[in-house]
Amino acid sequence: MNDSIKKHGLTREEKLKIIHSKGADREHVLAILLELQAQSEMNYIDEETAGLVAKEIGISLTHVFDIITFYAMLEDTPQARNLIEVCTSAPCYYTKSGTIIEILERILGIKMGESTPDKQFKLSFTECVGACDIGPVIKIGDEIHGDLDEEKIRQIISNLKAENQ
Amino acid sequence: MKNVNIEIDGIKVTVPEETTILKAAESIGIEIPTLCYLKDLTPDGSCRMCVVEVKGGRKKGLFTACSEHCAEGMQVETRSEAVIDSRRFILDMLMSIHEKRCLTCRQNSHCQLQELCMEYGVEDTTYPGDAPRFDVDTSNPFFDFDPNACIMCRKCERVCTSLQGRKVISINGRGIGTHMSMVYDIKWSESNCESCGNCVANCPTGALLDKKIKGIPRLWDVKKVGTTCPHCGVGCQYNLIVKDDEIIGTEALEGPSNRGMLCVKGRYGSFEFVKHPDRIKYPLIKRNGEFQRASWDEALDLIAAKILQHKKESGPDAIAGFSCSRSTNEDNYVFQKMMRAAIGTNNVDNCARLCHGPSVVGLATTLGSGAMTNSIADIMEAPEVIFLIGSNTTEAHPVIGIQIRQAVLRGAKLIVADPRAIDLMDYTYMHMQIRPGTNVAFANGIMNVIISNGLEDQDYIAGRTEGYEELKDLVKEYTPEKVAQICGIDKEMLIEAALMYAKADRAPIIYCLGVTEHSTGTEGVMSMSNMALLVGKLGKYGCGVNPLRGQNNVQGACDMGCLPGDFPGYQKTSNPDNVSKFEKAWGCTLSTTQGLRSTEVFPAILEDRIKALYIFGEDPAATDPDSNHIRKALEKLDFLVVQELFMTETAKYADVILPGASYAQKEGTFTNTERRVQRVRKAVELEGEMRLDSDVFCDVMTRIGYPAHFDSAADIMREVASVTPSFAGVSHERLDGGESLQWPCTSSTDKGTCILHMDEFTRGRGLFKAIEFKEPDELPDAEYPLTMITGRMLYHYNNASMTGRTEGIVQISNESYVEINAQDAEKMNIRDGEKVKICSRRGEVITSARIGNVVSPNEVFMTFHFADGNVNEITNSVTDELSGIPEYKVCAVKIEKA
Amino acid sequence: MLKTAALLLSGVGETNPASVEDYIKYGGFKGIRRAVAMTDREILDEIKESALLGKGGASYPTGRKWEQLYNIEGDPKYVVCNADEGEPGTYKDRELIKHAPLRIIEGMLIAGYLFKAKRGIIYIRGEYRNITDIFAQALENAQKAGYLGKNIMGMEGFDYTITIVNGAGSYVCGENSALLNSIESLVSRPRIKPPHLAEVGLYSKPTLVNNVESYAGVAVLMNIGAQEFKSYGTSTDGGTKLISLSTHIKNRKTYEIRIGTSLRDIVFDEELGGGIPDGKEFKFLHIGGQAGPLCFPEQLDTRYCYEELKDAGLTVGSGAIAVMDETVCLVDYVKHVMSFFAYESCGKCTPCRIGTTRILELLTKFTTGKAVPGDLDRLEDLSIHVARLSLCGLGQAASTAMDSALKYRRDEFIAHTRGVCPAGTCKMD
Numbered sequence A: 001m002n003d004s005i006k007k008h009g010l011t012r013e014e015k016l017k018i019i020h021s022k023g024a025d026r027e028h029v030l031a032i033l034l035e036l037q038a039q040s041e042m043n044y045i046d047e048e049t050a051g052l053v054a055k056e057i058g059i060s061l062t063h064v065f066d067i068i069t070f071y072a073m074l075e076d077t078p079q080a081r082n083l084i085e086v087c088t089s090a091p092c093y094y095t096k097s098g099t100i101i102e103i104l105e106r107i108l109g110i111k112m113g114e115s116t117p118d119k120q121f122k123l124s125f126t127e128c129v130g131a132c133d134i135g136p137v138i139k140i141g142d143e144i145h146g147d148l149d150e151e152k153i154r155q156i157i158s159n160l161k162a163e164n165q
Numbered sequence B: 001m002k003n004v005n006i007e008i009d010g011i012k013v014t015v016p017e018e019t020t021i022l023k024a025a026e027s028i029g030i031e032i033p034t035l036c037y038l039k040d041l042t043p044d045g046s047c048r049m050c051v052v053e054v055k056g057g058r059k060k061g062l063f064t065a066c067s068e069h070c071a072e073g074m075q076v077e078t079r080s081e082a083v084i085d086s087r088r089f090i091l092d093m094l095m096s097i098h099e100k101r102c103l104t105c106r107q108n109s110h111c112q113l114q115e116l117c118m119e120y121g122v123e124d125t126t127y128p129g130d131a132p133r134f135d136v137d138t139s140n141p142f143f144d145f146d147p148n149a150c151i152m153c154r155k156c157e158r159v160c161t162s163l164q165g166r167k168v169i170s171i172n173g174r175g176i177g178t179h180m181s182m183v184y185d186i187k188w189s190e191s192n193c194e195s196c197g198n199c200v201a202n203c204p205t206g207a208l209l210d211k212k213i214k215g216i217p218r219l220w221d222v223k224k225v226g227t228t229c230p231h232c233g234v235g236c237q238y239n240l241i242v243k244d245d246e247i248i249g250t251e252a253l254e255g256p257s258n259r260g261m262l263c264v265k266g267r268y269g270s271f272e273f274v275k276h277p278d279r280i281k282y283p284l285i286k287r288n289g290e291f292q293r294a295s296w297d298e299a300l301d302l303i304a305a306k307i308l309q310h311k312k313e314s315g316p317d318a319i320a321g322f323s324c325s326r327s328t329n330e331d332n333y334v335f336q337k338m339m340r341a342a343i344g345t346n347n348v349d350n351c352a353r354l355c356h357g358p359s360v361v362g363l364a365t366t367l368g369s370g371a372m373t374n375s376i377a378d379i380m381e382a383p384e385v386i387f388l389i390g391s392n393t394t395e396a397h398p399v400i401g402i403q404i405r406q407a408v409l410r411g412a413k414l415i416v417a418d419p420r421a422i423d424l425m426d427y428t429y430m431h432m433q434i435r436p437g438t439n440v441a442f443a444n445g446i447m448n449v450i451i452s453n454g455l456e457d458q459d460y461i462a463g464r465t466e467g468y469e470e471l472k473d474l475v476k477e478y479t480p481e482k483v484a485q486i487c488g489i490d491k492e493m494l495i496e497a498a499l500m501y502a503k504a505d506r507a508p509i510i511y512c513l514g515v516t517e518h519s520t521g522t523e524g525v526m527s528m529s530n531m532a533l534l535v536g537k538l539g540k541y542g543c544g545v546n547p548l549r550g551q552n553n554v555q556g557a558c559d560m561g562c563l564p565g566d567f568p569g570y571q572k573t574s575n576p577d578n579v580s581k582f583e584k585a586w587g588c589t590l591s592t593t594q595g596l597r598s599t600e601v602f603p604a605i606l607e608d609r610i611k612a613l614y615i616f617g618e619d620p621a622a623t624d625p626d627s628n629h630i631r632k633a634l635e636k637l638d639f640l641v642v643q644e645l646f647m648t649e650t651a652k653y654a655d656v657i658l659p660g661a662s663y664a665q666k667e668g669t670f671t672n673t674e675r676r677v678q679r680v681r682k683a684v685e686l687e688g689e690m691r692l693d694s695d696v697f698c699d700v701m702t703r704i705g706y707p708a709h710f711d712s713a714a715d716i717m718r719e720v721a722s723v724t725p726s727f728a729g730v731s732h733e734r735l736d737g738g739e740s741l742q743w744p745c746t747s748s749t750d751k752g753t754c755i756l757h758m759d760e761f762t763r764g765r766g767l768f769k770a771i772e773f774k775e776p777d778e779l780p781d782a783e784y785p786l787t788m789i790t791g792r793m794l795y796h797y798n799n800a801s802m803t804g805r806t807e808g809i810v811q812i813s814n815e816s817y818v819e820i821n822a823q824d825a826e827k828m829n830i831r832d833g834e835k836v837k838i839c840s841r842r843g844e845v846i847t848s849a850r851i852g853n854v855v856s857p858n859e860v861f862m863t864f865h866f867a868d869g870n871v872n873e874i875t876n877s878v879t880d881e882l883s884g885i886p887e888y889k890v891c892a893v894k895i896e897k898a
Numbered sequence C: 001m002l003k004t005a006a007l008l009l010s011g012v013g014e015t016n017p018a019s020v021e022d023y024i025k026y027g028g029f030k031g032i033r034r035a036v037a038m039t040d041r042e043i044l045d046e047i048k049e050s051a052l053l054g055k056g057g058a059s060y061p062t063g064r065k066w067e068q069l070y071n072i073e074g075d076p077k078y079v080v081c082n083a084d085e086g087e088p089g090t091y092k093d094r095e096l097i098k099h100a101p102l103r104i105i106e107g108m109l110i111a112g113y114l115f116k117a118k119r120g121i122i123y124i125r126g127e128y129r130n131i132t133d134i135f136a137q138a139l140e141n142a143q144k145a146g147y148l149g150k151n152i153m154g155m156e157g158f159d160y161t162i163t164i165v166n167g168a169g170s171y172v173c174g175e176n177s178a179l180l181n182s183i184e185s186l187v188s189r190p191r192i193k194p195p196h197l198a199e200v201g202l203y204s205k206p207t208l209v210n211n212v213e214s215y216a217g218v219a220v221l222m223n224i225g226a227q228e229f230k231s232y233g234t235s236t237d238g239g240t241k242l243i244s245l246s247t248h249i250k251n252r253k254t255y256e257i258r259i260g261t262s263l264r265d266i267v268f269d270e271e272l273g274g275g276i277p278d279g280k281e282f283k284f285l286h287i288g289g290q291a292g293p294l295c296f297p298e299q300l301d302t303r304y305c306y307e308e309l310k311d312a313g314l315t316v317g318s319g320a321i322a323v324m325d326e327t328v329c330l331v332d333y334v335k336h337v338m339s340f341f342a343y344e345s346c347g348k349c350t351p352c353r354i355g356t357t358r359i360l361e362l363l364t365k366f367t368t369g370k371a372v373p374g375d376l377d378r379l380e381d382l383s384i385h386v387a388r389l390s391l392c393g394l395g396q397a398a399s400t401a402m403d404s405a406l407k408y409r410r411d412e413f414i415a416h417t418r419g420v421c422p423a424g425t426c427k428m429d
């Protein structure tokens, strides 16, 4: 359903299509926003998109903004083309998500919370994503990668780079 | 509902099941502290300040009193050790995020947090730690927002969302970082906040704080004066807050029509003008084309002499008077008495002529009484369908607009028939964007659908009405197809609307100037009552035909007899019994000649039939259509008296200007749109040589040979009651005693009338009027291809002489504009904000363009508040024959780039 | 004695999870077929008899919950399935969604039938967007096979549909009133009660909220009968339980255990957890999710069932069992737990919004060598007040783990106030 190939910004028509494919009603506001964000270039919901969602599903823009700022998976400011989220809930943390963070920071040359200068990658935290059987895990978009080591991480990143080309 | 017995702090109390502990405690005078509690909304239970201990309860016995229901046998302690300890903890936590600078905070001494901390002995937090910090936002003209003082009770947001129906304030984020902000962190002034200030009024700390309070750190040496807002016809109740004879703010009261809410005009725009330096403070006489200061004696002598001269030379009917529908009932009563008893003419009118004359005439014809049939409270309590026609309620009657939004949030379906995509659009179930001036056809179409679906109320029609057969024959022609075409709307919508309206149990028709300000205005009004009669929705709770009266006291000015054909209380001057009754009461002979309507006065001046005019608080040069022709008439007058607060367009033409007294400087009453008579009270002293308006009228009367005097406004009301059956039970004493009275109120024991026509119509039977649709007078053509509509906007009132003197309001809105549809703008190559020239057959104005989709293509809209680009230079002065109202709502114009 | 079973997870691995035919091969839709042949009373009695306890965390008897809703008047009633699964260390609902979606659907269908509901809604956490499709597919297939939609199983007027609603990253959303707010597109902050959801729930109508595993349990028990179902567990906690093992344990997996299996077996039995890897010592386990208490070696012989866990001060909770070895510092661990709650606090009520952060700050003093002896009392004071005064379960349970640590291993905290981290992981400079 959610194709992971990112375009450089969606057109209004494309956004409308997404909104309507997800039901265009209030109950699906989160599914709509998640999908719009997943397909946005910088992994966030800008004001215009939020306004469109508000209008189509019949709630106020401020209400949409409340939602975006409340839920951890939604962002109201530009992130990066690939948002790499490291799970730091206890089961992952104590299976050494710290090491994963070190590796990621080293490979990408940025600290947690930062983006690469080319805005290709951003590193951030997440709480448990329900994949504690394969921790430590990272989440990139809807994809969850587990049982990580340095080699696996390098592979993931180079795949993403290739995809971004 | 069952009752339960509980004990609170050892006191036994019996309350209905589901009563909260908080309310039960309140009922026996035990106060429980709250921070997030809002009495009109379901409890939020978030601040946790109201914890009480319930003996043997779950959760260690601690419950929030605002939400927990009383249960049989419950033993509650509101000040046990555990309770006090808990409240201290809550305050401790709050103090750890609240930025403490009490000594410099303007809220100091009336901050609820501060008060509670003092009460519970919490000086500072014992758990200092991180607290979110943000910039202070001072961009709103009326108040500042300091998030660092915010304790997240979220009352502001809940008031804004659930009561005001706006949702401007966002609750941003979560956890300790949760804070209020504007959407996408824009500045307050850039948001769609309309500055009603209801959030500010509810803030327990200094997070949202009126700018006016700046520099007045202590609020205990102020006086509060309960009065009625001087703006629109809603009649909101509030306190004026007075310090050293200056009004520094307002405070909403739980009035029957406003229930604790106010709009921006009421909260912030209703007092700065009172002591504004522009006020006229002493009489002025024009000598050699210049106004010169004069003494009262000089001015009054001149007025008396001129009146007597014209009366002698041309008879009393050469003199006319316009009374002020912004002033009190008492002033209006004395004014018309001056015209009738002292001068001897029925030439007295008020600006209802320009707004709801058709309602007065139309509903009097069909029902017998020309006023809102129901009360705001009863139509807003639980309507199923609200049928809103030609009313931009949230801007023209904001606090009723709020209640419509609340009703919709509670499940009512709002059907709107209006040419513009009005501000309520987000709340509508259905919007029919009808072509201006097609209300009669629209109503006929609705009735056609109702009858063809067999939904008319046959018993009601047979038992309580007349004229049905004729109506039925006529509306047969108005098929949905035909009407949809005339009105430019969707046929299916028309059908659905008709079915919804007919089937709903509680469905008020609410209308405003979109129905009345037409050359067929009276017929439009009668069409409204036709619809309601057809489905038996008159004289019934939650229904009725409800005109929203424009100015604060336009209802009252009419009630008091400032109408050419009516003595007070709509007692017709054409009825000899009435004439002799008033002759006896007033001790004089009265004219039996029908008086002139205000719109007839100007042509009469030009025809030399009127020589002298006394204008009390009206500004026809700005507010009447076709200003050019008004100016000519004013120039031609031999003698013009204007009694006013400010130098208006009209006052410039006066021979004598007398200073008027503002609503905050006198006692009296206003009657709001729902016939409710409410008190106006003096808050500050008159300045300079200002005098009470009614005293001035008495002096004029005395000087022209009809000695008159009243001791007080209450005294005037006593006389009104004695001559007006529908006001017989109204008195200041009753109102001051806490009663709220809606006329008819016929005796001192009568509680007044919430709903008219309950058992019988005032005229006996409800009258159907079969009415053919007629096009507006001036339709667009090749030369003037656009239809122009005029109307009001939220921030200003009338000619803006009052609101325009409030700095903050001027900051928000200060200029005229014209709304143009985006398609038209593109065709004409006009950009948003660009200056344009609008021309009609009568004149032209320059204003700036606002481009969007509020109006349909080929239509444009302008407000009438602004002296720059005054739209009345171009409006059409053609009037409705039956009521004399001008067709403000439709004229043909063209637009050019300026 | 057998420790595991395959009721909820029967057929997993051998079937196409979204296939109705496959599901029927494993007894699928027998539960609803039995239900429609019974009276309402019989259905309620059957569920009550099974001793099925809710699997969302509070272990509230499902039969009782259903009966209460049944006795409430109101139309429509809504059936809501809580698949928010936000407790760290829990991934058992995920297994059901992925491998046995039709069992959840059947359970929700039985509820729909009993309550004459027209709509069921399953709220799936946003992090599970990648498995939502499987569930959607199962719904579509069930509809095609006549188990959803109009006139279900040919029965006139038996109309019922199930909608999927996605979350977007909020733990508190799993709290049932917050969940309903979220479905209604409101921000998922909990509601104050009363009114209770059974009376004023979704869109202010009477509403049933159960966990994924609870619905699946209903489908199973209606299929095999209450007596047999109950026999897999104890007389007060019937059937099986899905548990998610994580962290320092050999077999990190979801197991379906027979209720009554001992904690020691769960951790050390080769068939189950398989013990601690890398030859490390067991230190404690965190049971029931972050909101649960810690369990120390001396408590390991407790049997995993509602009553016995409760008596030992433990809890079933969400079914999470996170096992920690000797390398983990207890204070650091509870600090970590607290940072989760501070992050997930919805920000509505004062004690939780501010208090969880204050506790976290205080614990940070311990792990950085800045704590002084009095801080232990302050910690307890904070914990008591936050737990007592918070509006919802999140704040009320935020310090459960810390409280058990303080109760059983106070020494480790005291050592930190002296600048010593016994596990040697805190930097105490």
Ligand SMILES: Cc1cc2nc3c(=O)[nH]c(=O)nc-3n(C[C@H](O)[C@H](O)[C@H](O)COP(=O)(O)O)c2cc1C
Pocket: C053, C054, C055, C056, C057, C058, C059, C060, C062, C065, C082, C083, C084, C085, C086, C087, C171, C172, C173, C174, C175, C176, C177, C209, C210, C211, C212, C214, C215, C392, C393, C394
């Ligand atoms: C903070 C908080 C989070 C919760 N998260 C979940 C959850 O993710 N899944 C769940 O099924 N129940 C969760 N619950 C429990 C639910 O509120 C509710 O008790 C449960 O869904 C009822 O289902 P059951 O009776 O089948 O157990 C949570 C409760 C709280 C207080």
Ligand code: SF4
Pocket: C172, C189, C190, C344, C345, C346, C347, C348, C349, C350, C352, C353, C390, C391, C392, C393, C394, C395, C396
């Ligand atoms: S306890 Fe926490 S999560 Fe629950 S309502 Fe209060 S702030 Fe929100």
Ligand code: FES
Pocket: A087, A088, A089, A090, A091, A092, A093, A127, A128, A129, A130, A131, A132, A133, A135, A137, C088, C089, C090
């Ligand atoms: S703790 Fe990381 S996936 Fe659960």
